[in-house]
Amino acid sequence: xxxxxxxxxxxxxIAVIRVPIAYALILSSLLTAAYIGLxxxxxxxxxxxxxxxxxLMALPFFLLAGQLMNSGNITDRLIRLAQAMVGHMRGxxxxxxxxxxxxxxxxxxxxxxxxxxxxxxxxPAMKKKDFDGxxxxxxxxxxxxxxxxxxxxxxxxxxxxxxxxxxxxLFLAGAVPGLLVGLAQMGFCYVxxxxxxxxxxxxxxxxxxxxxxRHAFLPLMIPVIIVGGVVSGxxxxxxxxxxATVYALVLIVIVYRRMRLRDIPNVFVESxxxxxxxxxxxxxxxxxxxxxxxxxxxxxIADLAGxxxxxxxxxxxxxxxxxxxxxxxxxxIPAIIIFMPVVTKLVQASGADPIHMGIVVIMSLxxxxxxxxxxxxxxxxxxxxxxxxxxxxxxxxxxxxLFLAIIVLVAVFPPIAMFxxxxxxxGRTL
Amino acid sequence: xxxxxxxxxxxxxxxxxxVCDIAETLLGWVAGLALAGFVVVILVDVVYREILKSPMFxxxxxxxxxxxxxxxxxxxxxxRRNAHFVMDFLPETMxxxxxxxxxxxxxxxxxxxxxxxxxxxxxxxxxGFRRVSPMSGFSMLWFYAAFPVAGLAFLLFTVxxxxxxxxxxxxxxxx
Numbered sequence: 373x374x375x376x377x378x379x380x381x382x383x384x385x386i387a388v389i390r391v392p393i394a395y396a397l398i399l400s401s402l403l404t405a406a407y408i409g410l411x412x413x414x415x416x417x418x419x420x421x422x423x424x425x426x427x428l429m430a431l432p433f434f435l436l437a438g439q440l441m442n443s444g445n446i447t448d449r450l451i452r453l454a455q456a457m458v459g460h461m462r463g464x465x466x467x468x469x470x471x472x473x474x475x476x477x478x479x480x481x482x483x484x485x486x487x488x489x490x491x492x493x494x495x496p497a498m499k500k501k502d503f504d505g506x507x508x509x510x511x512x513x514x515x516x517x518x519x520x521x522x523x524x525x526x527x528x529x530x531x532x533x534x535x536x537x538x539x540x541x542l543f544l545a546g547a548v549p550g551l552l553v554g555l556a557q558m559g560f561c562y563v564x565x566x567x568x569x570x571x572x573x574x575x576x577x578x579x580x581x582x583x584x585x586r587h588a589f590l591p592l593m594i595p596v597i598i599v600g601g602v603v604s605g606x607x608x609x610x611x612x613x614x615x616a617t618v619y620a621l622v623l624i625v626i627v628y629r630r631m632r633l634r635d636i637p638n639v640f641v642e643s644x645x646x647x648x649x650x651x652x653x654x655x656x657x658x659x660x661x662x663x664x665x666x667x668x669x670x671x672x673i674a675d676l677a678g679x680x681x682x683x684x685x686x687x688x689x690x691x692x693x694x695x696x697x698x699x700x701x702x703x704x705i706p707a708i709i710i711f712m713p714v715v716t717k718l719v720q721a722s723g724a725d726p727i728h729m730g731i732v733v734i735m736s737l738x739x740x741x742x743x744x745x746x747x748x749x750x751x752x753x754x755x756x757x758x759x760x761x762x763x764x765x766x767x768x769x770x771x772x773x774l775f776l777a778i779i780v781l782v783a784v785f786p787p788i789a790m791f792x793x794x795x796x797x798x799g800r801t802l
Numbered sequence: 803x804x805x806x807x808x809x810x811x812x813x814x815x816x817x818x819x820x821v822c823d824i825a826e827t828l829l830g831w832v833a834g835l836a837l838a839g840f841v842v843v844i845l846v847d848v849v850y851r852e853i854l855k856s857p858m859f860x861x862x863x864x865x866x867x868x869x870x871x872x873x874x875x876x877x878x879x880x881x882r883r884n885a886h887f888v889m890d891f892l893p894e895t896m897x898x899x900x901x902x903x904x905x906x907x908x909x910x911x912x913x914x915x916x917x918x919x920x921x922x923x924x925x926x927x928x929x930g931f932r933r934v935s936p937m938s939g940f941s942m943l944w945f946y947a948a949f950p951v952a953g954l955a956f957l958l959f960t961v962x963x964x965x966x967x968x969x970x971x972x973x974x975x976x977x
Contacts, residue, residue, distance in 0.1 A: 386911060387888070387889045388889060388892065389892070389904045389907060389908050389911075390888045390889070390892060390904070390905075390908050391888070391908045391911045391912060391915075392881075392886035392887060392888050392912070393886070393887045393888060393889060394877075394886055394887070395886070395911065395912055395915040396911075398915055398918060398919075399911060399914065399915055399918070402918060412918070412922060413922050413925050413926070415918070415922060416918070416919065416922040416923050416925070416926050416949055417926060419949070420870070420926065420945070420946065420949065423866075423869070423870050423873060423874075424866055424870070424945070425866070426862045426865070426866060428869075429840065429844075429865065429866065429869050432837060432840075432869070432872070432873075433841075436837070436841075606852070607848070610844065611844060611847075611848050614841055614844040614845055614848070615845075615848070617841060618841070618845060637831070637834055638834075640834035640835075640837050640838055641830040641831060641833065641834035641876075643834075643837065644830070644833040644834050644836075644837045644872050644873075644875075644876035644879075645830065645833070645876045645879050645880050645883070645885065647873070647876070648833070648872075648873050648874070648875075648876035648877035648879070648880050649877070649880050649885055649886055649887060650887075651873045651877070652873065652874075652877040652880075652886065653886075653887055655873075701889050702887075702889060703887045705887075706887060746889070
């Protein structure tokens with residue numbers, strides 16, 4: 373049997389029977405290595421190499437900062453600001469949900485943390501204000517996808533670390549596409565509110581706006597520290613994550629007094645358990661990716677892609693389609709690591725910009741967060757809203773269509789993503 | 803009923819589950835402590851470099867070592883909580899015996915994964931005795947030893963998972 377076929381088939385079988393993806397990657401790699409006479413000891417050696425990365429350490433920091441923000445009820449402050457900004461528009465609460473998600477996305481780097489944090493407050497609030505529960509669930513889940521598109525983003529860190537792509541460049545490139553997603557969703561909210569006769573909230577006075585901004589000012593410094601620190605070259609992504617974590621800790625414990633000192637160890641333990649899940653998959657996928665490279669699979673897939681690689685745009689659309697499918701049943705992080713060698717090869721073959729490709733890949737995988745069967749954010753939002761996913765699905769289709777349209781737009785018009793990295797970095801690598 | 807609930811129910815009766823409870827708490831604390839450790843190391847490094855203008859000695863190696871320990875030990879805790887990423891392909895409702903058979907096979911494969919991590923991790927740690935890290939000169943044993951230690955923790959929890967799968971399956975089939 374072709375060892376590459378054995379690798380994929382054994383992985384597919386083991387993973388399909390609900391063995392964790394990380395275990396399936398290791399076991400299928402071990403089986404294939406043994407089949408072709410490679411030392412099985414190499415498997416653990418490669419796992420070590422997968423984790424032996426200073427850049428990947430940014431991931432725990434962003435997750436920890438997100439956990440601290442959730443524990444410290446920072447969301448309340450963001451909602452107050454969002455209310456002052458967009459509450460006066462028709463369907464005010466829906467717009468507030470989207471704007472809060474946008475701001476939260478600039479802090480946590482994780483869509484799952486965002487759905488839980490924003491959903492717990494906004495879904496019940498929207499239901500109270502005559503919004504259909506299904507709409508509230510669909511909106512909060514869809515808006516949370518901005519968490520991985522608007523910087524900072526854990527998915528971008530993994531993509532950058534695995535593909536040797538500038539993380540600062542990815543951060544900048546994600547900003548405009550993320551805003552576009554948010555604006556499109558707000559447009560739909562407006563139409564929905566108009567059709568269903570949902571009124572606006574009271575317009576905030578100038579004083580209320582200033583108060584809202586004042587209350588949210590300190591938390592809003594987190595994205596400034598992270599993105600500003602990385603883009604200006606003061607910090608690496610990892611160091612920026614650490615500074616954001618320490619800042620969030622000082623804010624929550626000392627300034628706002630929303631957490632007692634004795635609660636901190638528990639937040640650290642739970643954060644460690646949370647980040648260990650993608651990172652074990654990263655370590656395992658490094659082994660799998662190494663075997664793929666050993667069998668020259670990326671080259672074979674590039675050959676299969678044939679004439680597509682003559683056009684960077686077609687290549688990006690082809691990769692987007694691949695990740696849209698993969699994202700429906702697999703988490704973004706293992707998906708990136710497993711398929712990164714293929715993406716790198718296609719980028720080289722087609723001459724596509726690696727940052728542009730990265731943003732389209734990340735957007736495609738973000739959609740997987742709200743598509744069954746592995747739509748984590750959709751599941752969390754449905755559970756908070758007490759709605760069955762099947763009942764939410766008709767509304768989700770509209771959000772899917774909007775999201776897909778923006779993915780295609782970003783893929784076909786590179787300046788949408790590349791304008792900021794091209795102009796703010798002057799072409800230097802971050 | 804999830805694994806933790808089963809675990810809560812049985813912990814009063816089974817010494818094995820009690821040992822697993824203790825191990826989970828202990829490993830979680832060590833992982834959290836290692837996380838705090840690398841936050842502090844990187845913080846001190848940034849302060850030394852940016853404020854005191856005097857770079858620290860090998861901070862990245864110390865922090866990566868703590869990061870690896872924290873990740874692997876916490877991953878074992880996540881294994882006990884059934885929290886690792888899985889693919890959702892199989893339908894939720896399947897014939898009882900087929901469902902049971904697949905669950906047992908999955909639990910067995912998880913035990914095999916733990917054995918691989920322990921056995922080959924031990925081999926890696928053994929080689930670490932004779933190697934030193936490039937910048938600091940620390941023994942690589944400090945880095946590699948996380949694999950067999952985490953492997954043993956995985957083994958403990960996946961064997962527990964296998965027992966729970968078997969007992970839960972038996973109850974469902976015979977009731």
